[in-house]
Amino acid sequence: MFSLQTMFGRGNQFYSLLEEAAQAAHDAATALHRMLRESDRAPALDAFKLARLREREASNKISQALVDSFITPIEREDIEALGSALYKIPKQIEKFADRYALALQQLEHIDFAPRAAMLEQAAGVVVKMVRLLPKMKLEPMKQLNDELRALENEADRLMLELYRDIYSGRLDAVQMFLLKEFFEILEKAIDRCREAGVVAYEIVLKNS
Template structure:
């Protein structure tokens, strides 16, 4: 007869897979920040596609494990929800990189690096939250969720400042369009991090 420790130990692969997904998202965010703070800012799209491919592979492995596993450490719906939330982060980052590579000649004087740094920071917090899931400790998870909320609020504030620049009349129509589109993509990527953090927090809240 199997012990409870043996049974529940078998569910650890889900924590490991979710952590892999979070790390892949963070790697994509870090690659974007590094690209945007370089002087030439030439996009190397392979890094973003590799992160997205890793995320897709992890997502497929999670789905297969859910089919194969009788025991899961947390509810199946929660595993699926967190996996889906993590998957959307590098997807949004790759969207920015792909479009940036097409419009870079019009973006030479726009500094995206500070907001990309916020995205990297947010993705790093998500990694810590996912790694902490096993402990099921509410207070540390709440503190990290608050950190994510602070980053998101700062990103929202910067977006309001950006809209002031866009509608100042100092920009031509193409610049207005590109500024709005690219900063909104970055803001949405930060929102995706926040959404993943909310799912992680709710899992701990439910199980603590």
């Protein structure tokens, strides 16, 4: 006999799939931070490829589940929006890693690790927010949203400091270009985390 409990149980698979996607994004951020801390070694890109593969698989499962499922625990548009936001995080991180591997010799003197640590922290907050979704409790979600916003603001402040260095006249043209490009990729990755967090927060705001 097909019961409402069975229907809603199937609907809850979306929370698990969204958490898989969030965890893959966090794993990519962790791999990037580790790579940039170990700058004396040649970059290993396998971890980023694996995280992107996991993210892609989770995204495909979410899309298929939306087609197959009659019941969803939250609005379909919200599931799609959060899934899309999560998908963009490891994509941006892999972009940095691929380019970093190509430009390693020109970047040896630049320490990206502190910014990568912020990205890892932001991706970790996103995982916590996605895990909180089934409970639909506004206050803890708001606290995490505020934490994510503070990280984004700090990243923006660090970018302003970077621009002062870029336009100080101490760097040659190649150094200026590389600094600007790579730090902007990292900043955009943090922005992607923020965007995913906003979607999660708005879902709870709507349903609490």
